[in-house]
Amino acid sequence: MSATAQTSADRPAPPLPPDPARLLAATGVHKAYQRWRWPRPRRVPVLMGADLSLERGEVVGLVGENGSGKTTLMRILVGDLAADAGTVQLTGTLGYCPQQPVVYPRLTCDEHFELFGGAYRMTAARLHEARLALYEELGFERFAATRADQLSGGTLAKLNLGLALLPDPDILLLDEPYAGFDWDTYQKFWGLVAQRRARGRSVLIVSHFIADQQRFDRIVTLREGRAWSV
Incomplete structure (x- = not known):
């Protein structure tokens, strides 16, 4: 489905009809x-009436x-x-990686995974397996016992991404995830994305610019308050 915005401010579009293949649908967002x-x-x-589907x-x-x-x-x-107006429909579980990491400075990477795993209601066994896999896939296992306020910017970005990936959600919303x-980590990131797409x-990846367009199924541009597929 095309993620174009064709809605005027005075006539917001109705929600999109249910579609089992559509996991996210935002319509007429103001x-x-x-x-x-x-x-x-x-x-x-x-x-001003942005529409977006995934x-x-x-x-x-x-x-x-x-x-x-x-x-x-x-x-x-x-x-x-x-939103001031419009609708957002989500189907399935959601993982979110904000542009600015939301972490607790005094907690270690392991403690963050424990905290978020509890919030995601993951079993101890599943949390242990997912955490070890993310450490290996993103390459920061040696920082497992390091507090967040002692991590480099790059390692903090890995933790931020790992917390979104932890429950293996149906939808991943990533805001500047590889800044x-x-x-090497950039390549690993795209490997993780490819694995999840295959499943x-x-x-959805937000970025100031797209360098590797071939890695995406679609590119959507926000312009004048609306979203346009290109």
Whole structure:
């Protein structure tokens, strides 16, 4: 399905009809922020009827200029921010990797996995297996007992990604996930994405620019508050 935005601000589109192949569908999403502009506060629109869909086993890139609303749309999709109008439909489990890692400085990598595993309601055996696999796949097992505030930027990015990957969710929403990765880790990242796509998992990657377009099934550009497939 094409992720184009054809909705006017005064006639929001209805939710998309159910489709077993569609894991995510955002329709007619509007969002504005209040900004102080002399002589009084004004509403500054960021999203103006953006539509976006994600099919099962699909890898989609979301790009746009700074301030185009990429992170705003991502936060709306995961429920971290309320839209002013529009609908979001999710099917299956969700993993979210924010642009800025949300971690506890005094907790080690192992303790983060334990904490998040409990939140995901994973069994002890499943958590142990998934954690060891992620350490190996992303290459940071030697930092298992290291506190987050002592990690390098690249290793912190690995932990941030690992926490989203931990429960092997149906949908992965990743906001600038490989910022700070070296080349080896970048290649490992795409290996993980390919493995999950082969199992029918879906991935949405937000980035300022797309370098390897062949790795994506579709590229969606946010422009003038709307989303356009290219």
